[in-house]
Amino acid sequence: MQKLKKLKILFLPAWYPSETHPVSGIFIQEHAKAVSQYCNIRVLYVERADSPSGNFYQCEEKVEDGLETLRIKYQKSPIPKTTYFLYLWSIGKGFSSLLKQGWKPEIIHASVYSAGVPAVLLGKIYKIPVVITEHWSGFPCKSLKKLDIFKARFSMNRAKEILPVSKDLEKSIKAYGIRNKFEVVPNVVNTNIFYPPEKKEKREIKKILFVALLSPQKGLTYLVEALSIVKNKREDFQLDIVGDGFYKVQYEYMLKKVGLEKFVKFHGLKTKKEIAEFMRNSDFFVLPSLWENFGCVLIEAMACGLPVIASNVGGIPEIINKDNGILVPSKNVEALSEAIDYMLDNYQNYSSEKISQYAQENFSYEAVGKQLLDIYESLVIKK
Helix, strand or coil, X not given: CCCCCCCEEEEEECCCCCCCCCCCCHHHHHHHHHHHCCCEEEEEXXXXXXXXXXXXXXXXXXXXXXXXXXXXXXXXXXCCCCHHHHHHHHHHHHHHHHHHCCCCCCEEEEECHHHHHHHHHHHHHHCCCEEEEECCCCCCCCCCCHHHHXXXXXXXXXXXXXXXXXXXXXXXXXXXXXXXXXXXXXXXXXXXXXXXXXXXXXXXXXXXXXXXXXXXXXXXXXXXXXXHHHHCCCCCEEEEEEECCCCHHHHHHHHHHCCCHHHEEECECCCHHHHHHHHHCCCEEEECCCCCCCCHHHHHHHHCCCCEEEECCCCHHHCCCCCCEEEECCCCHHHHHHHHHHHHHHHHHCCHHHHHHHHHHHHEHHHHHHHHHHHHHHHHHHC
């Protein structure tokens, strides 16, 4: 059977990068970029305006990172409990704008269940298949409120297929009474940015890298405690921290308290290209999260050839194995310190080439984009 080409796919994300929130939903944008290699992509992103303005409804259409993007901002409703309907109305208006341009999608790809609600409504009206990718940690953390549960069940039970980023997340979604066809589609790494160095020199001071939002969920407190144990045995390491957040001052105080300030450097927020450079100049990566549905930064580190130490939580065990890293129990400082101590002596025994190849084969634009293309084509054929 001849493959269908250049299907029109509308991405409808609940979260998406913006000038004020540059990393929000960036993994959704990466999915769209992956698919754009095979399909004709449009992104329709609707969000509430951060501050009141004279315009009740603002619309802007332009190409962002190679993706044709229609951004719509709407104001909070003056009538209590009706703002959500303005969100739905704004999406409908944006969709109508695309139709007027002569562009009708063959698949609507919503990202996160809340965007799935307008997606399935549009799908019903215009007879377009809908798929929903889910990323939200609220499912495994069991933090959905009654309205969230209603939206999740309404959208996910009516979509053609649910695409969680891990098997663990799939299990958590099903626990909320959602019954549908599931297929795990992982997050994506841009291997044009994240790739191994041509050569890495040996050095006396080993470089450990941590990249994440500085929040309790990422487990930096446990990493600091683990390194304080390691410091009592050896001093041949440096931890580079890339990221920022409300808790930075608290972590800086904690480092001084345990005598680690000269072993740790904070570098603040960095671009993807800058993060990739940090990874190529590091020896291994550590992410002791309390919870992760997937952990995009892990596949970025692996694409750069780094072995990783990560918590055995959520979807992480589905991507980390003995050939590319070490899994440790979450919040277990002793196990984390032992893993770091071991990695400081053995990181060079991991094959950087094989680790990078593993990331390329499973999480690259080509690999994930092709998986999504196959899903789209199967739905269009069945339509």
